[in-house]
Amino acid sequence: MSEEIGTVISGQESPSPSKLEFVVNKGLVHRGQFVEMDSSDGTLVALVVDVYKTNRYFERAESVKEFEASGRKMFEQFPTSEWEYLVAQSRLLGVYTNEGLIKRLTFPPSPGTRVRPAVALTMEKFLGFEKDGLQLGRVEHPEMPVELNMTRLLKKHLAILAMSGAGKSVASKVILEELLDRGKEKGRIAIVVMDPHGEYTSFAEPAAGKKSFKDYSSKTMVVKARDIRIGVPKISVAMIASIIPGLSATQRRELERILSRLKNEMRQGLGPFDLATLRNSISQDEEIKDATKGVLVSWIYSLEDLRLFSKTDSPSINDVVKQGKLTVVDLSEIVDMRKKQIxxxxxxxxxxxxxxxxxxxxxLLVIEEAHQFCPERTREEAAISKKIIETIAREGRKFGASLCLISQRPINLSTTALSQCNTHLILRVTNPYDLKHIGESSEGIDYKSQEMITSLKVGEALIVGEAVNQPVFFKVRKNKSAESKHEISLEEAALKFEEGKEKELKETEEFL
Ligand SMILES: Nc1ncnc2c1ncn2[C@@H]1O[C@H](COP(=O)(O)OP(=O)(O)OP(=O)(O)O)[C@@H](O)[C@H]1O
Ligand SMILES: [Mg+2]
Incomplete structure (x- = not known):
């Protein structure tokens, strides 16, 4: 059993079944630390949500001012330091019974109860960590690894939310590394990442003898956006309708008719068709009214301009989705939002x-910048991918289709999709609107936790929901998959650009 560090005091409306304060008798107590104490039911567990100092001598403003105004100093005249106390405000989380059950508290502990730092062994069970689970990082007090059960973390979807630069991508890469490191006997899932910034392509880089990072290149496949072709015969009218905003019922019916005719002809041996064939068939069709024909043809032209469609799929889904393997769809070269969404x-x-x-x-389908692909409020044409993402969010768990949505603007992310993410991993957020939104959409985040979220450092996170029994603050571990590059400063970027310019100038002069 660990050493006692404090004693529960009688405060305003505390101790209650939900909160208590204790005075620290020994050492230091940190915000975010877990503590425990004995009770007749078993071990009570509490989380320190704030610490403050008090001193009777300095309580009354007028006395302090009057005394010190006369040139005397309080601490010289009185034993003030002996009257300084450190008080820890704590939230009671529950009781870990002698039978190994976790129960809610319905009755408060008594003032005078002795408080100890929580021991890792109790906390692991209390928080629902799993030996051999996915290791995402470490809890600081008590020092212990965060190990989560894969099903609990991912089955009912995960959202990673935080402001820019807070460590979302690092955290999601940690999860991917853990999934890729899993042995076959533990059950491996396939991973696909939608990567708008090309940040995940480093998984495919061979470590080439560098010991500092782990080689995942044999388990990773990068699909460059420019190499992707969507087979026209495979796309449904619903999908075409989602790409072409404002398709009228007549236009849709005609398109459906011609598509199904082409598909029939294909089965009879004419082979797969592309957009040009579809366009020609529309042009040559005698039943369609001219006006409808004109609209459809011009839409097909605009789809052809995207250079995304062809006779067959490439790559084919079955080639890219493999157990224990990662596929990164690198969208970084595309500027056109519509094309990315398609x-x-x-x-x-x-x-x-x-x-x-x-x-x-x-x-597991990871979608970076999820607010771009599944926005809350938007025009129809800017939401091509919204419907399917919401469908997976709603129904995926029944089929082993999990989502990980990553966003720096949770307020712009579809509420339907976000509310289906049963686990939230939240890193630093300071914007009050985003914070409020997160507070409303994540269960178990109270006012104090919101306050703690604003003071998190880069790489520090709060995890709440299905994956854990209680909200837990922890430090996300570093990535294994690539050497950690520090972000380039503005000065460095400016210098680099200038050097390039000077070199260019010199070369031109030499050439002349
Ligand atoms: N757990 C961590 N440990 C150490 N450093 C970290 C950690 N998380 C983030 N960092 C540092 O912070 C930088 C930014 O992190 P990251 O790219 O994950 O942020 P982000 O939230 O994805 O930002 P953006 O919204 O711009 O995509 C990283 O390059 C790294 O240097
Ligand atoms: Mg990122």
């Missing part, structure tokens, strides 16, 4: 439908 929509629908028919293994 790709995300296409991959998401394919993954979901194939999984539903058990033709591919269970998977």
């Amino acid at each position: 790709i995300v929509s296409y991959f998401s629908s394919k993954l979901f439908n194939e999984r539903r028919q058990a033709r591919i293994p269970p998977f």
Whole structure:
């Protein structure tokens, strides 16, 4: 049993079954620390949510001012330091019974109860950590690894939310590394990442003898956006309708008719068709009214301009989704938002439908910048991928289709999708609107926790929801998959640009 560090005091309306204060008798107590104490039911567990100092001598402003105004100093005249106390405000989390059960408290501990630092062994069970689970980082007090059960973390979807630069991508890469490191006997899922900034391509880089980072290149496949082709015969009218905003019922019906005719002809031996064939068939069709024809043809032209469609799928989903393997869809070269959305929509629908028919293994689909692909409020044409993401969020867990949505603007992220994410990993957030939104959409985040979220440092996180029994603050570990590069400063970027310019100038002069 660890050493006692404090004693429960009688405060305003505390101790109660939900909160207590204790005075620290020995050593230091930190915000975010877990403590424990004995009770007749078992071990009570509490979380220190704030610490403050008090001193009777300095309580009354007028006395302090009057005394010190005369040139005397309080601490010289009185034993003030002996009257300084450190008080820890704590939230009671529950009781860990002697039978190993976790119960809510319905009755408060008594003032005078002795408080000890919580021991890791109790806390692991209390928080629901799992030996051999996914190791995401460490809790500081008591010092222990955060090990989470894969099903609890991912099955009912995960959202990673924080302001820019707080460590979202690092945290999601930690999860991917843990998944890729899993042995076959533990059950491995396939992973697909929608990567708008090309941040995950480092997984495919061979470590080439560098000991500092781990080689995942044999388990990673990068799909460059420019190499992606969507087979026209495979796309549904629903998907076309989501790409073409404002398709009228007549236009849709005609398109459906011609598509199904082409699909029939394909089966009869004419082979797969592309957009040009579809366009020609529309142009040559004699039943469609001219006005409808004109609209459809011009839409097909605009789709052809995207250079995304062809006769067959490439790569095919079954080639890219493999158990224990990672596929990174690198969207960084695309500027056109619509094109990015079509790709995300296409991959998401394919993954979901194939999984539903058990033709591919269970998977985790990671969507970076999720607010861009599944926005809350938006015009129809800016939401091509929204519907399918919401569908996976709602129904995916039944089929082993898990989502990890990452966003720096949770307020702009679809409430439907976010509310289906049963675990939230939250890193630093300071924007009050985002904070309020997170407080409302995550269960178990009270006012004090919100306050703590604003003071988190980069890489520090709070995890709440399905994956853990209680909200836990912890430090996310560093990535193994690449050497940690520090972010380039503005000065460095400016110098680099200038050097390049000077070199260019010199070369031109030499040439002349
Ligand atoms: N757990 C961590 N340990 C150490 N350093 C970290 C950690 N998390 C983040 N960092 C540092 O912070 C930087 C930014 O992290 P990251 O790219 O994950 O932020 P982000 O939240 O994804 O930002 P953005 O919203 O811009 O995508 C990293 O390059 C790294 O240097
Ligand atoms: Mg990021």
